[in-house]
Every structure is written in C-alpha cells, then in structure tokens.
Amino acid sequence: MKQEYNIILGNAAINNGNRGCVALSYTSIYLIDKILTDAGINYHLYLTDSGFANFGEKRITVNGKDIRYTVLRHPLSFNDGVKGKIKSILKNYAHYGDYKASCAIFRNADFVLDIGQGDSFADIYGKTRFDSINLIHREANKYHKPYCLLPQTIGPFSNEAIRKIAVKAITDADIVMARDKQSYDYTKKIAPKQQKLKEYIDVAFFLPYTKQQFDKSYIHVGLNISALLWYGGYTQDNQFGLKDDYQKTIRSIIDYFLSKSDVKLHLIPHVVGSERHIENDYAVSFDLQKEYKNPNIILAPLFLSPVDAKDYISGMDFFMGARMHSTIAAFSSGVPVVPMAYSRKFNGLFIDTLRYPLLVDLKADESNQSLEKIKDAYNERLNIKSIIDERLNSLVKEKKNDIISDLKIFFGL
Numbered sequence: 001m002k003q004e005y006n007i008i009l010g011n012a013a014i015n016n017g018n019r020g021c022v023a024l025s026y027t028s029i030y031l032i033d034k035i036l037t038d039a040g041i042n043y044h045l046y047l048t049d050s051g052f053a054n055f056g057e058k059r060i061t062v063n064g065k066d067i068r069y070t071v072l073r074h075p076l077s078f079n080d081g082v083k084g085k086i087k088s089i090l091k092n093y094a095h096y097g098d099y100k101a102s103c104a105i106f107r108n109a110d111f112v113l114d115i116g117q118g119d120s121f122a123d124i125y126g127k128t129r130f131d132s133i134n135l136i137h138r139e140a141n142k143y144h145k146p147y148c149l150l151p152q153t154i155g156p157f158s159n160e161a162i163r164k165i166a167v168k169a170i171t172d173a174d175i176v177m178a179r180d181k182q183s184y185d186y187t188k189k190i191a192p193k194q195q196k197l198k199e200y201i202d203v204a205f206f207l208p209y210t211k212q213q214f215d216k217s218y219i220h221v222g223l224n225i226s227a228l229l230w231y232g233g234y235t236q237d238n239q240f241g242l243k244d245d246y247q248k249t250i251r252s253i254i255d256y257f258l259s260k261s262d263v264k265l266h267l268i269p270h271v272v273g274s275e276r277h278i279e280n281d282y283a284v285s286f287d288l289q290k291e292y293k294n295p296n297i298i299l300a301p302l303f304l305s306p307v308d309a310k311d312y313i314s315g316m317d318f319f320m321g322a323r324m325h326s327t328i329a330a331f332s333s334g335v336p337v338v339p340m341a342y343s344r345k346f347n348g349l350f351i352d353t354l355r356y357p358l359l360v361d362l363k364a365d366e367s368n369q370s371l372e373k374i375k376d377a378y379n380e381r382l383n384i385k386s387i388i389d390e391r392l393n394s395l396v397k398e399k400k401n402d403i404i405s406d407l408k409i410f411f412g413l
Contacts, residue, residue, distance in 0.1 A: 005043040005411070007032060008072070008106065008145075010114035010136030012047045014060060017273040017280065020204065020325025023306035024115050027203040028150055029069070030062045032113070035404060039413050045069040046105050048136055049117075063208045072102045111411065112140040112147035118179075118202070118325070119153040119345050123162045125234070130162055137169035147172075148410050151179035151200040151403065153345040154187045167191045175410050177403070179203075182348030198406065201353060201399035204325050205332040209307060212315030218264040221257050221378070222300075222313055222330070224321030225250055225267060227277075227284045229342055229362070234278065240342045242362045246322075249367040250288075253320065253374060258294055266316065268300040270309060270326040281323065318381045320374060322362070324349070331356075332396070334388055336381040338374050354391055358384060 009032070012025035029045065036043050045067065052058065052071045059068050106112075114121075120133045140147035154170070157163035170176055170191040177200045178184035184199035191197075214220045229246045233239025257265045267289060269281030276283045282302055289299045303309040306325070313319060313326065314333035321327045322340040330337035331354075339346050340360045350356045358377050360370045377384060 003041060005036065005041060005110045006046070006105070006108050007043050008046045008048065008109050008112045008136075009069075010048045010112065011117045011120065011133055012115050013049065013117060014047065014058075015052045018271045019303055019306040019309045020270060020323055020328075021117050023204040023207050023310070023325050023329070024118050024202075026060070026062050026306055027207045028113070028115050029060065029067060030206070030208070031203060031404065031407065033062065033065065033067055035407055035411065035413070039408075039411075041411075041413075046072055046109070048072045049132070070105070072105060106139055106143045106145070109143070109145050112136065112145045113150050114140075114147065114152075115150045115203075116152040118204075119343070121149070121152055121166065122155050123157050123159050124240075124343060127159065127162060130166075134165060134169060137172070141169075141172055146174045146410070148175045148407070149173050149177055151177040151203050152183075153180065153348070154178055154183040155190070156186065156344070157190070163190065170194050170197075175406060177406070179353075180345065180348030181352035182344050198402070199353065200403050201396060202325075202328055202349060203403065204306075204328045205396050206400055207306060207310055207329070207332070209310040209314050209329075209333055211333065212311050214264070214315050219260075219262055219317050220264050220266060220315060222266045222268045222316035222319040222321070222335075223250075223253060223257075224270050224319075224323050224326040225281055225284050225288070226322035226342075227271065227281045228279055229322055230284050231278050236278075240363070242342060243364055244362075244366045244370075246362065249362070249370050252367055252371045254288070254292065254297070256371060256375065258292070258296055261296075264296055264298055266298045266300055266312075268309070268313060268316075268319075268321070268326065269302070270321065270323040270329075272302050318378055320360075331388055332392065334385060334392065336377065336384040336388065338377045340370070354395065356387070356391065 013021040014025050016022055047069050057070050059066055114136045116133055120129055123130050157166050167190055171193050176194055176197040178187055179202045181199055257263050267285035269285050271279050272282040273280045289297050300312055310329040313329045316335050319330035319335050319337045327337050327339040338358050339350050342362045350359050360373050
C-alpha cells in the first residue's frame with residue numbers, strides 16, 4: 001500500500017457565496033482527511049472548480065485542523081461544439097504552464113472524487129452547468145483513474161443527449177453514492193450496469209458547528225429566502241414551475257410571525273455576496289428588513305463560511321428555508337425545520353431518505369397551503385424536535401458510518 005496518495009476532489013467550491021456548496025466541500029475534505037489520517041496515510045489534495053482563479057497551493061481550516069490543498073485552475077477537457085473547443089484551446093494556451101501542470105496532476109493522481117456541487121449533475125440548470133460538472137468524469141476516464149461520485153443528487157436528465165453522457169459517466173465510476181432515495185432509484189433505472197450504487201445521505205449533515213444562544217425571552221424563528229426563487233429562477237419566468245407566487249408566500253410567512261409578539265424572526269441568507277445579483281439571498285433579505293422596519297425582524301450577518309451559517313441556524317427554535325443546505329444545517333443541529341421544496345432533491349432527501357414528512361412543496365402547494373403547513377409545524381415544534389433527534393441518532397449516524405466504510409474500501413484500506 002502506498003504511504004502517500006494524490007487525491008483530486010472535483011466540483012468542490014471553496015471561494016463561493018453559496019454556503020451550501022461550500023459546506024459540501026468542507027465536509028468532503030473533513031471525511032477524506034479523517035479516513036486517511038486514521039489510516040496513517042499522507043496525502044496531497046487537489047481541487048477543481050474551487051472558485052479561485054489562480055493555480056497554486058492554499059490552506060483551509062476544517063474542524064480545527066489546517067489542511068493544505070492545490071487549486072487546479074483550468075478545465076482539462078474540451079467543451080462540446082466548435083466554439084467550445086476553440087474557447088478551451090485558447091484558455092489553455094493563454095495559461096499553458098498551469099494547463100500542463102494540471103495535466104501532470106491528473107496523470108499522477110491515485111483517486112478522483114466528485115461532489116458535483118451537490119445537485120448539479122443534472123440538466124435542470126442547463127447544459128452549460130452540466131458540461132462544467134461532467135468535466136471531472138471525462139478526465140477520470142481519460143487518465144484511467146478510479147473515481148467516486150460522492151453523495152449528491154443525480155439527475156434528472158430530460159435532454160436525451162445529456163442523459164447518454166451522464167449514463168456513461170455513472171457506469172464508468174468505481175462507486176456511485178446517491179444522497180437520497182429518489183436519486184438512487186433514478187440512477188438504478190437509467191444506468192443498470194452500475195453495480196456499485198448505494199443510497200447514502202448528504203455529507204453536509206456532518207459539518208461541525210458550535211450551537212449559538214439567543215435571548216431566551218423570545219422564540220427565535222429562522223427564515224431563509226432564496227433570491228433565485230424570489231426572481232423566478234435564472235430565466236426570471238418561474239423557471240422551476242412553482243405553483244404560486246413565491247414572493248407572496250414569503251410575505252405571508254413574515255406577516256404571520258410578526259403577528260406574534262413573543263417571536264423574533266431572523267432572515268438568514270445562505271447564498272451571499274457583496275454585489276446584487278439573482279442568487280444573492282442577502283440582498284433580498286436586506287431589502288425586506290428595510291421595507292418592514294419592524295424591530296422583531298433580525299437580519300443575520302453575512303456569513304464568511306458554512307460553519308458560521310450553521311452555528312447561527314443552530315440557535316433557532318424553528319426554521320424554514322428554500323436553500324436545501326440551510327434546512328440541512330437546521331435538521332443536523334436539532335432545530336425543528338420545514339424545508340420549502342422547489343425540486344425533487346428536497347423530497348428525495350427529507351421524505352424518502354429521512355422519512356421526515358414535514359415539507360412545503362412549492363411546486364404543488366399554493367401560498368395559503370404553504371402557510372398552513374408552516375403554522376401546524378410551528379405549533380408542533382417540540383414534537384418535531386424529538387423526531388429529528390431520533391433520526392440523527394439512528395439513520396443519520398448509520399449513513400455516516402456507511403460513507404466512511406465504503407470510502408475506505410474505495411481507497412483500498
């Protein structure tokens with residue numbers, strides 16, 4: 001057995017305003033480090049699509065440990081189409097030294113793992129996003145490296161051409177980890193030749209945190225508002241097919257909790273940035289706080305890391321959100337939570353895998369239905385907490401053991 005491994009972790013955002021994507025990267029690094037350190041194996045970690053522009057070495061602190069990694073700057077496969085190929089060639093030529101260094105890293109890699117930014121190995125965000133995510137699978141195949149799809153949503157693939165490419169990537173992988181039952185069932189159906197497919201759980205459940213404490217004379221309710229849904233998706237025309245007006249739904253929730261004098265309502269962004277754009281939850285929450293001018297609305301800080309976000313969410317007495325990793329942060333820190341689903345990734349994880357029935361389905365529920373579900377859950381929050389605690393101590397713990405055990409096998413330990 002080698003005493004030092006070269007490991008590539010693909011689609012692992014670090015420098016990114018989406019704290020959910022970064023949470024996946026942090027936790028993936030934490031799991032890789034724990035497994036290899038416990039086995040007494042040194043390793044070099046390389047990240048693709050980390051969000052940093054410059055090739056080179058960086059460090060990250062995960063669970064109190066300083067971990068070194070190297071950024072791979074450029075795509076290493078050519079994009080589809082003539083224009084895509086020309087663009088890739090020009091980019092690689094302009095930074096030829098970095099490109100050659102990245103190629104050498106892939107040639108010398110022992111293992112390739114991919115987190116897929118959680119839910120981007122699909123075509124719901126368009127072909128450009130899929131092509132970017134799929135580059136890591138192409139490179140693993142090109143260099144004949146063992147590769148693992150870490151726990152992520154897989155699909156859907158509505159486009160036939162994209163589905164064929166995805167099926168090849170899935171079939172060629174050494175191990176495929178679906179993070180929910182719907183992804184597992186779907187993958188089994190479209191890629192029946194893949195025999196190393198199992199259902200696991202989102203790795204962000206294992207992100208470390210420190211529980212926050214707020215003024216106990218109030219009930220603290222957290223609300224995560226998705227800017228992407230607020231503006232109607234990237235296309236700004238109800239891209240995700242919501243049943244009712246999302247802005248109306250959010251305002252009805254805010255109005256309900258502001259009617260309760262014993263509640264402090266915290267607006268908690270989970271995708272943040274310093275500039276206004278269609279993904280920036282912080283800007284939408286900032287505007288709403290200014291609009292309402294109510295002392296019982298609190299705007300959470302602009303979190304610098306997913307750990308900071310989870311720390312804050314852990315102090316809530318009740319939570320709702322449409323960014324899935326904000327709801328995972330709540331659930332995994334024992335906070336009664338109502339996920340607000342806009343895609344099957346929510347339903348697959350919470351209803352099917354966690355057997356947690358409390359969910360607002362924005363694609364099926366009208367605003368009044370969503371609010372009634374939230375009211376009922378709020379009134380039952382203590383009972384809900386006991387359900388969550390049971391799931392954390394049984395199912396979630398078992399899934400973590402499964403992930404670690406199967407990654408050990410993948411690493412040949």
